[in-house]
Amino acid sequence: MYIESNREIQLLRRPVGIPSKEDFKLVSHPVAELQEGEVLVKNTWLSVDPYMRGRMMERASYIEPFALNEVLSGGAVGEVVESRNTDFPVGRKVSSMNGWREYFTSTGDDLQLLPHTEIAEQAFLSVLGMTGMTAFTGLTKIAELKEGDRVFVSAASGAVGAIVCQIAKLKGCYVAGSVGSDEKARYLLDDLGVDAVVNYKTTDDLQESIAKACPEGIDVYFENVGGAHLEAVLNLMNDHGRIAVCGMIDQYNATTPQAGPANLSQLIIKKLKVQGFIVFEHWDDYPAFVEQMTQWIEAGKITWKETVYNGIEQAPDAFIGLFKGENTGKMLVKLA
Amino acid sequence: MYIESNREIQLLRRPVGIPSKEDFKLVSHPVAELQEGEVLVKNTWLSVDPYMRGRMMERASYIEPFALNEVLSGGAVGEVVESRNTDFPVGRKVSSMNGWREYFTSTGDDLQLLPHTEIAEQAFLSVLGMTGMTAFTGLTKIAELKEGDRVFVSAASGAVGAIVCQIAKLKGCYVAGSVGSDEKARYLLDDLGVDAVVNYKTTDDLQESIAKACPEGIDVYFENVGGAHLEAVLNLMNDHGRIAVCGMIDQYNATTPQAGPANLSQLIIKKLKVQGFIVFEHWDDYPAFVEQMTQWIEAGKITWKETVYNGIEQAPDAFIGLFKGENTGKMLVKLA
Structure with missing residues (x-):
């Protein structure tokens, strides 16, 4: 399907103090046609995290500041909905740092396949992420x-x-x-x-x-x-x-x-x-962590909560809520 | 010799802000007669160190606070001048934490023998201490x-x-x-x-x-x-x-x-x-340190300075001087 309306959240201006909705902008872009080797991913869950506040400032931190008038990025899980890449067939769940947008195309280099598991996919943005x-x-x-x-x-x-x-x-x-x-x-x-x-x-x-x-x-x-x-x-x-x-x-x-x-x-x-x-910086340890944490989860030894906002247009509210203590457990945005 | 006048510095009151001479008291005690197994040590150098300021406060720190109206303690080197303990013969140089007094008796448990070396004894209070x-x-x-x-x-x-x-x-x-x-x-x-x-x-x-x-x-x-x-x-x-x-x-x-x-x-x-x-807490490493540092000193690779006050009555001035930047290198008191 040709996606003309791919909505995303951009940073409109750098927040001063607690961020407000006026610091963000909801825009829509068409998605470019898939090239050989590429896949189209439909995000299903966005991760909303306090560290993103640091990236909204102009000064250098441990990662690059977000640019103004460009899509924000952040953790996301989604599903491959079209594929011209055999490593990422249609229907597979993937995680990426290409959040705060509904769709994106990728060569696969910035995607991780989620394992086949009974655990809900958004856990890979929180307890397993x-x-x-x-x-x-x-x-x-x-x-x-x-x-x-x-x-x-x-x-x-x-x-x-x-x-x-x-x-x-x-x-x-x-x-x-x-x-x-x-x-x-x-x-x-x-x-x-x-x-x-x-x-x-x-x-x-x-x-x-x-x-x-x-x-x-x-x-x-x-x-x-x-x-x-x-x-x-x-x-x-x-x-x-x-x-x-x-x-x-x-x-x-x-x-x-x-x-x-x-x-x-x-x-x-x-x-x-x-x-x-x-x-x-410790991502080399991630596979060992996933193995240990999956065991704990399957044994019922670790539980977690999610605070869920719905729809990409609510992502700024979810983010602002982090600083007002509105979340218990992981703050997430569920996309339609 | 019976030592009737063994002078020592006591803490008279707990300093507020930068210590003053009025916080200290010079007193004199006779030294008790030597018992079997004991030695009499005449201190030759006292160590004057910033950490002592913490011990002058009442609150608990990593070591006990100094008691009022009792002799202060601190690093010192001295010489055995009388001995009823064959491990510590007369003439041997020793280090101890029994500073801020001219003489003291000891069973030897709180003494370390200094090695025979060309390096001046007071170095064991600074570069080798x-x-x-x-x-x-x-x-x-x-x-x-x-x-x-x-x-x-x-x-x-x-x-x-x-x-x-x-x-x-x-x-x-x-x-x-x-x-x-x-x-x-x-x-x-x-x-x-x-x-x-x-x-x-x-x-x-x-x-x-x-x-x-x-x-x-x-x-x-x-x-x-x-x-x-x-x-x-x-x-x-x-x-x-x-x-x-x-x-x-x-x-x-x-x-x-x-x-x-x-x-x-x-x-x-x-x-x-x-x-x-x-x-x-790292004193187990001290012998290895002394070996390495002695090599460096003998090869002329490490030098050091001392700022010396003379006489036990000057110990408070030396201590106060630490907080006025009066020392270059180690602050010491030389006893007569």
């Missing part, structure tokens, strides 16, 4: 998790945080986390088996609340938030603790520099290691 | 120094910093450092072969000055200072850089919390590792 891999890499490789560690996770009901909590429990650790609502707290306690939860929005004293949730201190901190969380946790870390810095969502929308923690001398006093990481 | 070992451990083990790394050192003319600079040069690295006077800058450039120096007291823009001194960025930062130095360096680190946090002398005398760097998201963007350490 970048977010699950981020949780696994940060905990096991960066924070060098050991059985019996006391673990604290910020943004613990998010797409990464909820998987971190469960992996740490599977590894025999005490696990506490912070969330922004009582509903999320109940999810962690009742569904994920987390040992203690702090609602950072309702506490008068974040450090004291975390201290109560972690009566034996913190050996491993999985950092998704930054700011006041980091300062409080530094005071509660045990000797030789390890902090895996995955994200600092508190900082992403700051319009002026936010002062850092005043207690960095804790790094020396407690001989702490703090390490930032980007999951893409 | 804690400060040299700190430089070596921080660079090689914590910061995982590799040949060709671009290295930046704060407080680069201090007892630790000057050794860091020279080890990094011996390992084939580009080395730049910051100091607080032009005289110290010349010492680094002319005597230690450092590639570039920043005088942080005379620059209008610390980050720009460090950037000029490190035109290819920074792979390893040896942190002795904290504060504005850390913030500037975070912006200049290369991908996968490593920061060994040895000290934060900018913070030690702060009477109110000092905000930390506003750019900790650089940890993620550049995948940095930041690690604090305490040299005493």
Whole structure:
């Protein structure tokens, strides 16, 4: 079929502070005719992730900034609907970084075939994709998790945080986390088996609340938030603790520099290691991760939630919702 | 000889801000008679170190706070002047943590015999002692120094910093450092072969000055200072850089919390590792370190400076001088 209306989301202007819908534009392009060796992919699910906020700024970061008036890119899964490439037959499910559009053509170089599995395809954008891999890499490789560690996770009901909590429990650790609502707290306690939860929005004293949730201190901190969380946790870390810095969502929308923690001398006093990481650099480990995670999922040992917006026109709302705490688990956009 | 006047320095009150002489007290005690198995040691050199400032506070740190109205302790070398212990004959030089007093008795459990060497005994308080070992451990083990790394050192003319600079040069690295006077800058450039120096007291823009001194960025930062130095360096680190946090002398005398760097998201963007350490935890490596460092010294590849105060009554002045930048290299007190 000739696709005249292929809708996509472009970045219209660089957001200042929390992004608004006016920063985005919904446009439509025709899809070019397939050449020999190419396939046409219809995206079915788009991944919506906090790290994209960094790419909306002009300054260089670990990946290129998004260009204005061009389609945004991000994780996506889809289905091959036309094919002139025998490696990617019609009907196969694929993942790619060609999100935030309904259709795209590809030579296959930027596609990964999804395995045949009973697990829903969009799991390859979350628990079996970048977010699950981020949780696994940060905990096991960066924070060098050991059985019996006391673990604290910020943004613990998010797409990464909820998987971190469960992996740490599977590894025999005490696990506490912070969330922004009582509903999320109940999810962690009742569904994920987390040992203690702090609602950072309702506490008068974040450090004291975390201290109560972690009566034996913190050996491993999985950092998704930054700011006041980091300062409080530094005071509660045990000797030789390890902090895996995955994200600092508190900082992403700051319009002026936010002062850092005043207690960095804790790094020396407690001989702490703090390490930032980007999951893409560890992608060689991805096949081993998928094998391990698939086993856990099939054994019912890992569960996850999705917060789903419908239709490409809702992708900006989904993205903005990330910074308002509207998601439990993975934020996704389902395409028609 | 019966020693009735054994002078020692006690902590009279806990300093607020930069310590003053009024925080200390010079007292005299008789030395108890030697028991079987004991030795009498006459200290000849006392080590004066910034970390002692932390022990003057009441709060727990990585070592016990100093008690008020008791003798201060710290590194010292001395000579056995009487002995009822065959392992420690009269005339042997020893090192201990029993500093800030003129004499002490010991069963030998808290003494280390110094090797027979041409190197001056007080070197075992600096280049061959804690400060040299700190430089070596921080660079090689914590910061995982590799040949060709671009290295930046704060407080680069201090007892630790000057050794860091020279080890990094011996390992084939580009080395730049910051100091607080032009005289110290010349010492680094002319005597230690450092590639570039920043005088942080005379620059209008610390980050720009460090950037000029490190035109290819920074792979390893040896942190002795904290504060504005850390913030500037975070912006200049290369991908996968490593920061060994040895000290934060900018913070030690702060009477109110000092905000930390506003750019900790650089940890993620550049995948940095930041690690604090305490040299005493690595003391198993000390014999190997002494062997390596002695070789370097005997080959003329490592030099060092000492700033010497005379007499135990000057120990407080020497200590206070650390925070005014009065030392180049190791701060020591020579006893009569």
